[in-house]
Amino acid sequence: MSARLLTVGWLTAVWVALWGGITPANVLSGLVAAGLVLTAFPIASRRPLRINPLWGAVLVGWFLAGLVRASATVAWQVIRPRSRLRPTVLTATLPALPPALRVLMADAVSLTPGTLTLDLIEDPPALHIHVLDGATADSVQRDVDTLARLVQRAFPPSGASGDHRAAMADPRTRPDEGGRR
Amino acid sequence: MIDVLTSIAVITGAALALVAAIGVHRLPDVLSRMHAATKPATLGILLVLIGVALRDGRLAVIAKVALVAALQFLTAPTGAHMVGRAVHRDTTEHDDDLDPVDGV
Incomplete structure (x- = not known):
């Protein structure tokens, strides 16, 4: 309530x-x-996310720095006379996160350097990512892992189980919120 | 001082918006173009908004500017995600080649 x-x-x-x-x-x-x-x-889901202010600030800072770097990179790729782009589509795995945080991850990946989220896969959680400059799957996975760790610290798991997995359950199946869709 | 900061923010923001527009025209396929339509465009709008907030300074205007920025950060990547997903699913259903979307 x-x-x-x-x-x-x-x-x-x-x-x-x-x-x-x-x-x-x-x-x-x-x-x-x-x-x-x-x-x-x-x-559907009113489970409030707990926010750790310190790591939340780190996440915002990391995100803004990424956005500036991403904009500069794309700007250069756009205006440089001979373009050497090697666009590819990669898959990066995600840790178990509640739906709101998965959406946050997908949005953040789109605004950080070189990557654009194409699709969010549910099972197992993963992102299809479009890469503009030929980055390797390893480096993209490392970036996604870094972001995931920041997101998990900024939004620590709530509830008795102390695990984000508990919040992964489909909101429709939760007794207190059933049928509210 | 404020005028200088405002000018830098607004001019840089407008330049980024221009680069985004050029990128949408110049990059080779839909997915690459979405890169240009999200990152520089979002940062560009953010910088123009910062310029407006600096110049005006009234709380009511800053509140509105913050709202515009927040909505931009929610909608720009979501829109790109939707376009990207449509293209991705459309092309990968048939084959793994992304070229068919070229020039759409």
Whole structure:
């Protein structure tokens, strides 16, 4: 239930940011809008992710540095007169992560140097990755592993089991959330 | 000082957006073009937004800018992922050659 309140909270914050001012009318209408949105489009999994602020900051920093490097690399590949691209498609394996974190990984891989996520495979968890500059499967797997370790530290597993595997279960099968799709 | 930082951010951002556009035109196939459409374009928009936030400085504007940046970071790779997946599945169903998408 608290997870739901949290969702209402940040949806309201987005609403207030859009209107550009914290006034009672904005906050009230934001609360109403958030409630309507959550009723009309219920979210399947409301299991909140725990965030480790320190590793979260490291993850954001690593990601931004990767984005700058990726942009510079692609910019050079675009403007250099004779292009020597060797595009290939590789597969990199992922550790067991809850769905939200797998999506985060897929997004982050797309914005870091040389790689673009093509497909997310469920079983076993893996990413199909398009590589622009002929990087080897080993180097791409190393990058993905580094990112996965950062993601796991930034979002430590919650729950009694202490393992992300528990959160891997399909949200539809969880008793407290069954039938909410 | 703020003006200098704003100019650097906005000009670099606009240049990256231009490079992204050139890349979409110049790179050889759909998947390579998605690289250009995601990374430099996203960083370019981020830099322009930083410039706007620096220049204006009002909390309401900064909040909106942060919202735009967050949505950009969510949607740009997702869009590229969707296009990439469609091309990938379409080409790998028939054969492993990525060339058939060339020039689409």
